[in-house]
Amino acid sequence: NLTVTRDYGVFTAHRHEVDEIVQCFDADWNREHFDPGEDSHLVWCNINGRNRVARFIDAARETLFLQNERYQDEVIIERLVRATTRGVQLHVLARPAHTLKTGKLVEGIEGLRILQDLGARIHKLHGLKLHAKMMLADGKRAIIGSINLAPGSFDSRRELAIEVDDEAVVKRVRDVAHRDWSSSRALDLSDEGLLADLKESEVDAAEVLALSNGNGNESRKGGHNGDHNGGSHNHGGHHHGGN
Template sequence: MLRHPRRRRRVLYGIVIATLLLTSALFALIQFQPRQAFAYFSDRHSHYFPTSISTLQPTSTSVDSATPTLTPTGTGDLQLFVEPAAGEQVILDAIHNAHQSVWLEMYLLTDNNSIQALEDAAGRNVNVRVMLEQNPFGGGSPQATLDALKAAGASTEFTNPSFKITHEKGMIIDGNTAFIMTSNFTYSALNGKNREYGIIDTVPQDVKEVTDIFNADWDRSTVQLSDDNLVVSPVNARNDLTTLISSAQKSLIVEAEELYDTNIAQAIAADAQRGVQVQVILPTPQKQPDYNDSGITTIKAAGAQVKEDPQLIMHAKMVVVDGKQAFVGSENFSSASLDSNRELGLLFSDPQSISTLQQTFDQDWTVSNSQIDTGYRASSNVSQCATV
């Protein structure tokens, strides 16, 4: 038994400290979870976003339970990400880790976290330039958002009024990385139930021309395009997409929000008529008749298979031909989108990215319902219906 008071106190203090250290160590072991690469995203781009993208945890949501868990996708200068699995973090990290510039040309910007990230970037002297569509269909005026960004130090403009609308979803980071997406920066697109795709492109020629398009739209001028990879409305989108679809020999898969352009529907039908396996996933209509009914009728009569996704909001614009060539972009299959709007998409042949598109499509196809009812509804407004 210890009788000396000081010695007894020292022993007691030692026991308390040892107990605290042991408790802390056990707690750390319990809480520790090794980080893993982000689902649908390759760590090849960790040198562009050094702090977090290559170590993000996949976002798990019940609405996307059908989406396959894949190894990171993309090789070389192209990377693909898939929503809603990727969530908003891929966008936020790109903005947070920008060192020189963030330029955004977008139809809708309403996601609070994205807006805050842009304001923060402007606050640390990153060159932030934002162009938003002045009159989005059903989306409300973006004036308050532009005012807030401008107050934070960003440069802002409405998009070029020479186009019917600017429906592009594009972002350029530090002049060397272009985001070409189907998704707006909204809660529905980045945190909700939308099926969306995005390409992160560091091919120098692609980035240069996306930058040239941005500058031309900012300055209200025209741009000369020479990059065959870019699909740009109203310049080459109709020709490029028709050519891509018509090149199919064995298979054609499509996920689209809108399918009522006559020429595109006829090109898809021609594929089916010559024996190409054609599979198309469209949104489940919110009311009848469905504005896609004319296109559905055309391609189904030729032998195409058509389904409607009941779980996700099909806002994607994606085509894969023969498992070898693909398109992802903002273009819908409508005359306004192809001929009158400002839109931006990309043609590519990256095997891993295409594999992810195919696997995601297969999962969506499995849970989708066969389309049955048709009843064509003509409408002059549905060409601008992308509000999510």
């Protein structure tokens, strides 16, 4: 993770944030219930994660930059759909279809295709493996942590993220996110593009995703990958560092 993946970290000495983390660690270690309360400073799964992420998206007015391995949670996809309908420009970095687990292929691809149909730009990271879980809203607020946008993360795992608006931290996030975007490639989510991406997969992509080879026939073989260079945008950290 330190050399071949895109990841972010946030270092904080804020007493209330550190105390929450210590309380959670102690509770988990002793197999006790942990509840940070409604005024929690941090974003916790499986506690307030989905609500906090949804509210973060709802508050965006102009742009959202997302870096995540998975876009599978129906509630979050619906919130992103709403964002596009109110004019928010979505810049989404995702991993190619062949990297998704077989059982998660349908929900992973359908969410991205829905967003793309509504005008979101869906790209894949160039030069690094995407492992980050980062959201940047309007270039002013960010959420950084371990939360995949998937039901498993929100409902079944201990995950942690932090929402930051510190100007210096957000600038670092913004700079990295824009740099990543400027060197990214468009992700071909057409039937032909998905068939090409999944041609070496054990999954019958045409059957599972109801894809056509362009001749009206379902086929595992097909098309070219229409990746091309896209526009540009940024990354960073909080007393948090971008990796």
